[in-house]
Amino acid sequence: MTKHIYSLLLICLSFTGVSQTEKYTGLKSKGSIPDDFTKLTLEKIKEAEQSSDSQMGSKKEQSQFLEMSNFGVDQLLQSGRVCFNDTISSYVENVFEEIRFANKSIPMDIRIYTVKSPVVNAFTTEQGIIFINTGLIAQLENEAQLAFILCHEIVHYMEHHVMEGFIENSDISNNRNDYKRSRAIDKELATSRFSRKLETEADEKGLEMFLNTGYNPYEVDGVFDVLLYSYLPFDEVPFDSSILEIGDYQIPDNFFLEELNPIEVNENEDDSRHTHPNIGTRRRQASSIVKEQGKGGKNFLVSEKDFYAVRAAARYEVLRLQLVSCNYSEALYSAFILKKDFPENPLPQIAIGEILFGAAIFTNTKNRKQVVGYYKKKQGYSQQVYFLLNKLKPKDLTLLALRYNFYLHEKYPENKQVENRISTLCKDLDYYYDFSFELLDMDGVTAETNSSNETNVQNETTSPRKSKYDKIKQREKTVSKSSDYDKAWATKIFAGCKNENELADFFDAGHELAESKRYRLGETDDVRKNNESRKEKERYQKLKKRKGRSLGIDKIVMVDPYYSIYNLGKKDSHRQVKSEKEEIEMLSQFEKTAEFAHLDLEILTSYKFESEDVYKYNDFSLINEWVSERFNMENRSSQPSSSEEVQAMIDRYDTKYFGWSGVVNVTQPRGGKFYVALVSAYTLIGIPFGIYYCVTPKRNTQIYFALFNIETGQLVMYEERDLNMNDSDGLLNSHFYDIFNQIKKN
């Protein structure tokens, strides 16, 4: 135990990203940007074609594969979700070096990047890139497990499994070789069977490679536990509701399940339609080899300390990603675990404030299920969290969120984000529930006790530290709860609060905001005011349509503009090669058009990064996450979790206005050609029109543009234009000039 606490302390001291005092700000890439991120996909394909000496498949299939795989991989590389030379990637590279040291045949061109994703997964590409998800690192128990996973992925690359799978799938879908008269179901089974064959080969050869290293071969079994229970959170700890309770109040027992679902998973499930063999089969195959050939080894060769630091970073990253995707039940459970592991770090607490806030505002707009999920089929201790967030009454949840955030405000008064959340919650209480400060019971204290939970938690905390997988195997049932509770418990949660006056001020400000919302929506008690509001809105809409907006902004940063061309008349409808060419052309047109409109425009996109622009890459990654969360929250809140971090970007780019834009061009065959031809021939004069209609396809161009003030989170401008025209330069220039002009003019 002492050893464990000591090592934990070391982790906290050594890993600045997850220290007890500093705030974790997400994974950051470091060093030079690798070519994988900046080179055009077309260039990569050309280079691959020139250097390819593969004998697999026909020339056409090879060409199709290169296009498909390069565009697929680049989509991920250019999304900002991939990190290079970051804490996790660097550590994984060290483990990779250990494997290569023991296996000289491993090629030198393998690159390892970390994907910011909560999904438990790792995968390889034909280009020699191994992607490791943060979700996988967060679940691992030791370095040896990571090493086996890397060995498995290295084999996939060395044996060209990705290309082999593509060629086989191509044969299956085109009824070639053995699949000439196959039924659809047989084809599907054949595809899965082939994929399982490759996975088995990767397991076998990977294990061979792994056994050459000095890692503990018996940890391979642990990898299969990681995969088997990957649907559960990264740890299994009884949920302690006291982390939500500030002061003397307690959440009534009724909001906790009497009995949780058992953790049940069949590792020998039917895998005939799966891409991987079932865990049982893989475990047995690996175990028999390990028993035969396995010798002793270590769980850690690079550094145990670094492993835990990296895993902690991955877990923080998972929490952050859960927040970004507004997955609040999972996030609350993650925050709970992290708060237990790192009690002094402010991030889990701040995250809990945000989780409660997010759950409350979505619940108030009747979208609770969208962000808290369903609890009935959940397994493990996290089911308690799902149940709690599902069952709390909307007003009580809002009050709970307010209480928690007010506590955070008292603790971190400089945090503007928390302040904004409090105002929004007070507004919601006034707007949805007519709840004012006077209705709070500042003296009452709920007398409920939550002994059952406490007992469980004490048992957990006093017992020696176990892994998630030990806990799953030894889990006890939870104790039943009482049925009666004080229905007004939530109104008493501010009992003992010392800053009553400040709270009252927040309620007053919330009332003002609610009144202004009522006026805006024409929902006040005064009919005259409602009419006035409606007319004002109509006037504004008319003016906006006729003259456009006049935002008076001098500079904007446009993030990752995209261009997608689809031809629905073709089998492979996404024209990726053409899309990339048009995208590059569009970027240069943007610059010219912005010049016409006298708007200072900076474009943040991977094509434009130089190798030394790593800070831009990190900004690109951060701002994309920011906007993703902002869109997930819709108009409920304008303050995503990463708002504080993006403030620094305002100084770097000298503007607080960041825009996202895209163009989608769709070509599709026209319908009713026969009738049009008939009518046009009959009327004679309509013949030219008839010919035009029958000969040309229908073309449609959609333009999207969103401009945010990242300081306030406000959506300053949103345009969605659907044009029944082809995507000529003139059309796009005209529309983007219109957009830029509206941004620039006063």
Next chain:
Amino acid sequence: MTAIHKIISKKFLSVLALVLFLQLNASSQVSGFLGKRVIVGFEVPATVKMGVWNDYEYNYGTYEEDGSFTRGEEYGSFSIKYKPTLKLEYVVSRKSSIQLFTRFYTAKVDAASFTETQAIEGYNRLNFQPKERTKMRAINIGLNYKWYAGDAISPIGVYQTIGLEYSMTKFLFEKDSFSAYNTDAPVDRVVYKNPSPEKSQVAIITYGVGKQYALGSTLLMNIGAEFSLPLKIYGVETHYSELAWAEHTGAREARYHGLLNLVLGFSFAL
């Protein structure tokens, strides 16, 4: 003095128009095409005349003294008429523009002579009998209000126009051929006369739909259809009135050549 006054007026009006134009441009609140709000263009509306709209059958020829009829030149009932148009468009707002245009076209119309028949019961009756086709020349000027539908912004995309056009027509009679008919006419019963007056004017209301494309940073192309209707409608009696003939024929031709026009145009944004 009158001439000097006219010149001063024209200059004054031109300067005023220029000042107004610059004023409007300076306080620009609309996008235009890459900021360009003035568009000069050339357009060719074409109409197909298929004969089905004619209100009588062609019967060109002359009656001989013995009452027999000699057929004249045969004219096909199907013809395509082009009306070259110059236009000046000014983008007023994101969704609309105004268009000043002038167009010119010529046509052959049935205009030979009137036959004055001596009536039995004390009054004369004029019978219109086409003997020949004569040339009609029309110059139109007009003003269109053009607005853009859906998400289109002026001046690119699907548009509709509504406008007023003023058409001035002139009939160019070949008098020599008419005098020949006069000579041959029976003196006691029939008198041949050229129609008079030879000019007419008519107001036309127009409606159009179309699509304007950008072919380059300054070049635009539009295709569409235009429907127009002259504001003068004549009863059966006026059809055969000598005095109303010019106006009637001008309006009728405007109807023939304007009921449905297919439009193809090119313009430059300045």
